[in-house]
Amino acid sequence: MAARLDEIARQAGVSKATVSRVLNERPGVSPRARSAVLTAMDVLGYERPNGLRPRSSGLVGLITAELQNPVFPFFAQVIETGLARHGYTAVLCTQTPEGAGEDEYVGMLLDRGVSGILFVSGLHADTTIDHSRYRGLRRQRLPIVFVNGDIPGLGVPCVSCDDVTAGRIAARHLVELGHRRIGFLSGPLRYSTVQRRLAGFRASLRELGLGHDTDDLVELSPFDVEGGQSAASLLVQRGATALVCGSDLMALGAVRAVRRHGLRVPEDVSVVGADDSPLMSFTDPPLTTVRQPVQAMGVAAVRALLDEIKGRPARAAEYLFQPELVVRASTRARWASHDRNAPPEPVL
Amino acid sequence: MAARLDEIARQAGVSKATVSRVLNERPGVSPRARSAVLTAMDVLGYERPNGLRPRSSGLVGLITAELQNPVFPFFAQVIETGLARHGYTAVLCTQTPEGAGEDEYVGMLLDRGVSGILFVSGLHADTTIDHSRYRGLRRQRLPIVFVNGDIPGLGVPCVSCDDVTAGRIAARHLVELGHRRIGFLSGPLRYSTVQRRLAGFRASLRELGLGHDTDDLVELSPFDVEGGQSAASLLVQRGATALVCGSDLMALGAVRAVRRHGLRVPEDVSVVGADDSPLMSFTDPPLTTVRQPVQAMGVAAVRALLDEIKGRPARAAEYLFQPELVVRASTRARWASHDRNAPPEPVL
DNA sequence: AATATTGCCGCAATTTCCTGCAACGCATTC
């Protein structure tokens, strides 16, 4: 039995040096020789090293955390449309608690020879998870881009919403409305986006001289309606008159919790959501929320990935997109008896 | 009986040291040796320890129309969870107007060697589209299942919501509330689900002696919020006091249209949605809607597909799932002056 | 038309890294 390179070389009618050059994508190989080698490999049944596989007509993996939160389908839609406009096809892989994990999906996508992978709020946003897996992908020269969750030092482009600013915006809005006891509820602290948002929230309150008032008004729970409801319930019991929520879904749960306590939104308790997912203008009450510029972020993520694929890697910075306060009807001014400079009633 | 490592090593033609390295995912093992070991393990019937399971098998395509309507992500989630529970991985392919078409996705999935394809409200539900493509798939013995949109005569299992009944339920509910001029708005008539729902709606009204009242109260428009709004606007102008909508999204648009006309929901105009997508209990007003049993349907679709894959094709009937009226707060009784038997005010 | 230039390929030296042997660690059993 001949050695592998030798065997391929003989089948292709070239020397094993040429085969080696093809496999390592070195320069100095004619297209004719290259295709001869590749064909020989196929004929002999050798698996092509990743990167030389017929990168199937522009297939791109899109890995996302879940679909429950409407912001994720929204992201998926935007990204998919953007990719389609450039001739790429998105394969959406969503993770479920009991379903396939991210690693399995990545393996599958690699097997399928995707041109690149987009990670939207996946494991990369979890700071407690080992990130060596991404280093491995990087080493394989697989173009990847993160959305909402940078991992510095990996050289992977990342498109994020500026969560620190988002936290500040929410805090400032409520303080301007006269609130003093402002609760913060969000998902598990292991997510970098939660950490950042909380940091911005706290920094903003400290600057406004309210830091000590809200030290005990932070509750973290799962990222869904029920989590928001239970966290909000605790915060309301502790006297919070306003709630900053980690997602719109949690905000809806918070509204429900407030009402279960016999209070009204926004008359008694103000609620601020996050993301401005679709349909949030249809809720009761229409939700004041900190919009994440999903459209722009999706387009930017697609552009970054295409740059990576095309071989002109942009500098691997984190592109921060600015969130924006969308004032609807779940927040209202609060008259504080001790506050002489109470803000005016908001225009509805 | 030899020891395990030894046995595998002999079968694979390597030393037990190499086998050990493969099982522990240690570096320094050639791909060839690795695959030899893995194959040997399969041959000898040993279970692969960790994430070394073959994932290429057990890939299932899931083709869906869009992600805007929250019911589709919901379907995707349910189906994906169900597939994962049986060791299959779902690849979600969503169609966008300018994006990749269903045919492209099918081609891609075939290239990838999927075990089967699930079509959720795809082209198969469009009666104006040529269905020979599915015949082709069928001829290739590819297991496929339709959700919401049967094509009789193809022998493809289909899991649907009973749209005729859904139309009847909505109509009956509104008639019982005293409404007489009931509008119907939905998506393009080329979708079989629209046809059926309209048929059920009309049949029910006819049976109740109201057929002639609503002949001119049907408006078809695109399947989104804006479509619902424009259709509802026309119907309200024509004096409709209740609206049956083809989707929850359209219903939300309808609510908006009613309010643009200076009327209230449900006091002046009642609105009934369709599907009971997630979040519909949080809308303003909470939407009365005809629930589609997504969970049950998803599970049934997965089961049907697995049966097809396993080679015991169930009889290719259309499995009809019964919808269910979910009464929330977007419908209310209407006192008709000429109606002596006006129904009582509904309990809220 | 002769020659310079460029780029491609093969030989062979060199390097890398796979592999098996055998020793070692660890648990189970007598």
Place this chain on the structure above:
DNA sequence: GAATGCGTTGCAGGAAATTGCGGCAATATT
């Protein structure tokens, strides 16, 4: 507690892959 069986790991031999360099052919240049 010793023996035994099983899995792991350090090490060295060696095969396989990489790469520098020279040759060769095709094309451009004068």
